[in-house]
Amino acid sequence: MSQSSPINHAWLLASRPDGEPVKENFRLVEQPLPQIKEGEILLRTHYLSLDPYMRGRMDDSKSYAPPAELDQPMVGGTVSQVAESRHPDFKAGDWVLAASGWQSYAVSNGEGITPLGHLPHPSWALGILGMPGFTAWMGLMDIGQPQAGETLVVAAATGPVGATVGQLGKLKGCHVVGVAGGEEKCRYAIEKLGFSACIDHHRDDFAEQLAAACPDGIDIYFENVGGKVFDAVLPLLNTAARVPVCGLVSGYSSRELPPGPDRTPQLMGTILKRRLRVQGFIIFQDYGDRYPEFLEAMTPLVEQEKVLYREHVIEGLENAPQAFFDMLKGKNFGKTVVKVA
Amino acid sequence: MSQSSPINHAWLLASRPDGEPVKENFRLVEQPLPQIKEGEILLRTHYLSLDPYMRGRMDDSKSYAPPAELDQPMVGGTVSQVAESRHPDFKAGDWVLAASGWQSYAVSNGEGITPLGHLPHPSWALGILGMPGFTAWMGLMDIGQPQAGETLVVAAATGPVGATVGQLGKLKGCHVVGVAGGEEKCRYAIEKLGFSACIDHHRDDFAEQLAAACPDGIDIYFENVGGKVFDAVLPLLNTAARVPVCGLVSGYSSRELPPGPDRTPQLMGTILKRRLRVQGFIIFQDYGDRYPEFLEAMTPLVEQEKVLYREHVIEGLENAPQAFFDMLKGKNFGKTVVKVA
Numbered sequence: 001m002s003q004s005s006p007i008n009h010a011w012l013l014a015s016r017p018d019g020e021p022v023k024e025n026f027r028l029v030e031q032p033l034p035q036i037k038e039g040e041i042l043l044r045t046h047y048l049s050l051d052p053y054m055r056g057r058m059d060d061s062k063s064y065a066p067p068a069e070l071d072q073p074m075v076g077g078t079v080s081q082v083a084e085s086r087h088p089d090f091k092a093g094d095w096v097l098a099a100s101g102w103q104s105y106a107v108s109n110g111e112g113i114t115p116l117g118h119l120p121h122p123s124w125a126l127g128i129l130g131m132p133g134f135t136a137w138m139g140l141m142d143i144g145q146p147q148a149g150e151t152l153v154v155a156a157a158t159g160p161v162g163a164t165v166g167q168l169g170k171l172k173g174c175h176v177v178g179v180a181g182g183e184e185k186c187r188y189a190i191e192k193l194g195f196s197a198c199i200d201h202h203r204d205d206f207a208e209q210l211a212a213a214c215p216d217g218i219d220i221y222f223e224n225v226g227g228k229v230f231d232a233v234l235p236l237l238n239t240a241a242r243v244p245v246c247g248l249v250s251g252y253s254s255r256e257l258p259p260g261p262d263r264t265p266q267l268m269g270t271i272l273k274r275r276l277r278v279q280g281f282i283i284f285q286d287y288g289d290r291y292p293e294f295l296e297a298m299t300p301l302v303e304q305e306k307v308l309y310r311e312h313v314i315e316g317l318e319n320a321p322q323a324f325f326d327m328l329k330g331k332n333f334g335k336t337v338v339k340v341a
Numbered sequence: 342m343s344q345s346s347p348i349n350h351a352w353l354l355a356s357r358p359d360g361e362p363v364k365e366n367f368r369l370v371e372q373p374l375p376q377i378k379e380g381e382i383l384l385r386t387h388y389l390s391l392d393p394y395m396r397g398r399m400d401d402s403k404s405y406a407p408p409a410e411l412d413q414p415m416v417g418g419t420v421s422q423v424a425e426s427r428h429p430d431f432k433a434g435d436w437v438l439a440a441s442g443w444q445s446y447a448v449s450n451g452e453g454i455t456p457l458g459h460l461p462h463p464s465w466a467l468g469i470l471g472m473p474g475f476t477a478w479m480g481l482m483d484i485g486q487p488q489a490g491e492t493l494v495v496a497a498a499t500g501p502v503g504a505t506v507g508q509l510g511k512l513k514g515c516h517v518v519g520v521a522g523g524e525e526k527c528r529y530a531i532e533k534l535g536f537s538a539c540i541d542h543h544r545d546d547f548a549e550q551l552a553a554a555c556p557d558g559i560d561i562y563f564e565n566v567g568g569k570v571f572d573a574v575l576p577l578l579n580t581a582a583r584v585p586v587c588g589l590v591s592g593y594s595s596r597e598l599p600p601g602p603d604r605t606p607q608l609m610g611t612i613l614k615r616r617l618r619v620q621g622f623i624i625f626q627d628y629g630d631r632y633p634e635f636l637e638a639m640t641p642l643v644e645q646e647k648v649l650y651r652e653h654v655i656e657g658l659e660n661a662p663q664a665f666f667d668m669l670k671g672k673n674f675g676k677t678v679v680k681v682a
Contacts, residue, residue: 090470254606256602263603267608269592271619278618280616285616
């Protein structure tokens with residue numbers, strides 16, 4: 001902690017959104033830094049991760065994690081550095097993975113804080129080597145179970161989950177088809193990430209284009225967006241296809257269900273007739289104990305550039321809300337992180 | 342083959358149903374028996390199995406199996422006896438499991454014909470020791486993965502699948518709640534089959550009754566009916582619940598989707614937030630190679646009456662269509678078989 005800036009800047013959750021989140025849902029405050037007590041550490045935030053799941057935390061509804069609390073710093077994963085320590089396991093200067101939330105400093109008793117050692121890119125612990133990369137790995141490998149020659153479709157194809165899923169699928173010998181918003185992202189998915197095809201979901205003929213890119217149907221659909229992409233995918237799913245479900249970002253801000261008819265029986269009928277496996281998962285709840293296994297497998301792939309990773313870095317904590325809104329709308333290009341310190 | 346009855350009686354599929362099947366969809370014909378050729382056998386049908394999946398075969402839509410053909414005998418599993426053989430592997434008098442369909446005789450080249458040996462109850466090869474029992478076993482054990490103390494819900498609780506699922510769940514230490522149509526079936530499920538509770542789906546307060554019978558939520562829902570039972574189950578599913586889907590009989594004769602709103606996003610959202618595994622399966626396609634394992638495990642359970650089995654026997658092939666309609670409406674009580682010979 002620098003003695004010249006003894007102030008914590010924090011974005012509090014000011015109100016819960018009704019539909020799409022807006023600036024008024026957040027409030028920026030300045031707070032004096034507390035003195036840490038014996039057994040505590042003061043963490044300075046270097047990078048804040050912005051992820052789609054945060055939209056769900058803003059609601060007051062039952063989910064896999066408790067909602068973010070009103071008038072408290074908005075929740076979020078961070079890469080932080082120990083500024084001051086009265087904890088035996090940490091010393092000033094240590095890099096750690098934390099959950100400090102949307103603020104420049106946080107006090108911790110060390111619980112849930114993971115030492116990072118000396119990473120060449122500390123922020124990658126929020127992406128390819130952290131939650132999104134782990135999500136991609138386990139969802140694809142454990143639920144998707146890719147076999148060479150199978151067709152794998154993934155949306156948000158240049159995002160940290162989608163890009164990783166697709167590249168891992170390529171390494172497994174799959175025919176990988178991405179879905180992304182805009183020609184630039186699609187070009188990147190094909191030219192840089194090596195996808196066989198990538199379809200722009202803004203196109204009017206999106207469903208036809210997707211079908212044309214999957215002449216043998218779809219064996220794995222890695223679901224992270226829902227909505228019209230899922231609608232286009234469903235008729236193309238092959239017998240015994242697998243659908244790992246890690247997110248449904250297109251519907252996170254929906255206020256009500258779409259108009260009828262109710263297609264639930266159609267979905268259940270497809271699950272039965274095509275013997276689909278549709279399985280939701282929340283990465284650390286379902287697979288927390290397999291994180292070391294993931295890290296051991298993924299780290300060399302990243303180091304050898306067999307799996308590429310792209311970040312979308314926003315400078316300054318003050319820009320976090322707008323960056324969050326943009327990410328929810330797909331305006332980011334790569335993993336969104338806010339450079340705080 | 343008795344020389345005094347050289348006639349085959351067969352129910353042909355005369356037309357495809359529009360919604361609920363009706364008598365006019367079938368046509369009873371008498372045909373002379375063909376002479377069998379070298380390498381063939383003549384099978385005399387003793388028992389014909391009537392099962393919900395047959396409704397799907399009457400439609401001309403893409404499914405896991407080709408549709409039944411018009412003007413051909415309606416498809417179906419049978420327990421038959423070899424009446425005449427010119428095949429080296431079979432001799433007259435052998436009992437076999439066959440797929441002769443809705444007719445009193447059939448000619449076969451031996452493909453797909455399973456010798457039954459000397460069973461005390463040959464017809465059970467169509468039920469507890471055949472497709473329905475195997476469906477119950479694999480769906481529950483492989484997808485449901487029951488743990489002691491978990492809550493298991495199954496509908497059609499006195500049918501051959503549901504009754505078996507529930508009794509196997511009991512043996513695994515589950516809290517088993519059945520759903521059935523009518524007080525008599527519910528009483529049977531509790532008193533004879535040992536279910537902890539069984540709710541009559543005709544009751545106006547069905548959903549409330551089901552919730553009250555599952556105070557700890559539902560960990561496994563074995564789906565064989567769909568519709569309002571699924572609607573009542575969905576809000577009760579616990580985190581990491583499993584939903585093996587082997588049938589959706591309530592919707593088989595629906596002509597159109599129910600009115601809106603479209604609850605598909607709600608179902609997908611529940612799959613994600615509660616990390617559900619929803620998996621369709623078609624027993625012999627998915628698990629055919631594990632039939633011997635099933636038979637080895639199930640046979641002693643049946644012999645020792647740890648798993649009870651109830652048949653609903655209809656006398657005479659001429660009554661097959663009405664028995665089929667009744668079964669689709671749940672008017673049967675136990676596994677429906679037609680005694681043909």
